[in-house]
Amino acid sequence: MATQSAAGVNDYGYRSFALGGFQFERDEYFARIAWPGGSHSMPVDLFLRAMIRDLAWSFFYGTVNFDSVFGTTNHYGNVDVFAGLYNNGYRSHNRHRVENFKSDDVKAVFEAILDDWTNERFDPFAAPQETGSAFGPKQGSNRAAITRKRLTARRMVGMKDDIPLRTDATGYTVNRQLADVEQDEPEVHAEPGFEDEVHAFNFFGYVSRSDVTWNPSVCAVVKDALICATTEEYMLPVIHGNDRVEWFVQLSDQIEWDVSDRETGEARARVVMKAGDVAAMPADIRHQGYSPKRSILLVWENNDASLPELYAKKRLKSNPVDF
């Protein structure tokens, strides 16, 4: 049973929360998670950065590890909340815990935690150099920063009745580290009657105006294939465990990925991607990225809802192509 505590605040001004057997508390520096028979602590800035992405992505494709212990696994309608489930030490000694909830119940509790624990100067979607501190006693809130919606184009960004382009006027200025990205628009010469079909836009310019990091938004759709784009800086605040193959195309600059076994966390590879590089993330791994400069990444997803079961039952191979 998911619950939210409406009780009073602790000595630091923060509320505590419960989700089934999981208890959530924070102090000035740490998020503290406890469950019958165990407990875990995380730096609260990392916890909040992970939680906002978990929410923004509606628990994403597969597993969102907040760190090596705590996280969620999406079953598309219901969600596993776990501690130690994908940690060899916890699993081998049967010290892990997993509880399943309706997605809406997890969402409600996580949203309440994020709302209460995010101070007014902290934006968990921003790069560390672009935001104030998450630490200290409670100081106001930052609802504008934590209620951004993930942008999902139905056909292509900028088309009629679809996700609009980003401009200075709509509050989307070019990011400081992508200031040299060309902002010119393509020439579009549509014959009368085809104004809504003949369409192009400055994709790199659009992405350079993203006000968030590590938060892919859907830009172009071909059936279940989704070109998603995101700007990356510093460190992906989650370790994403795949339930299907996804692909990365590095559009600018460089990202380094640590890739581990999805179940155990055992290191498998390090993938260094420079502009123009393409790499698959197999369906049986977890990955975390590091971007020393704000970079532009294309994340290519297959949104077919049947895939998680097909991969889980090994009816599909975890690697995308054989050669």
Place this chain on the structure above:
Amino acid sequence: MMPRRTQFGSLEHYEKGGVEAINDDPRNYAFSNVFEVAAKAEPYEKIAVAKNLKYVLEAIRAEGVSPWYTASHDESAIVMDGQVEIRLIKLDSAAVPEEHEGTTMLEGTPKGRPMGRIVARRGHMALLPKGAAYQFSAARPGVVLLQSVAGDLTVERWKDICQK
């Protein structure tokens, strides 16, 4: 403070990263580079650089004038290098059945109403709408990354393009 220059790749200049295997086969990552693939390609070869079951991202070397193409579904084209003009025609009648997926090449100039044209440069994305015919032209070699479904024209040469 040093300005932060954004690094893009091009046919003439690209740097390539790679897979540093710890306990894995690099082939699981099908690692390639779109500029390297396009640099070694014939004009308008559609070489898959990513494949997710039936879907593909194809690297295309844009050089000169292409044949006319069509598809029964939308496709999306990103210009990764150079300048590419895209001409569009609304076909009088569908050239391929709805269930036929992927890009189809058309013979000659198709019959239909001119829809318009797009001139796109690096970083621009264009819609290649369902049911339309389209043709690329590029005065100088450029690179297009195309999102589509694997079809008759898709070339898969993973062994040649990927890290082993």
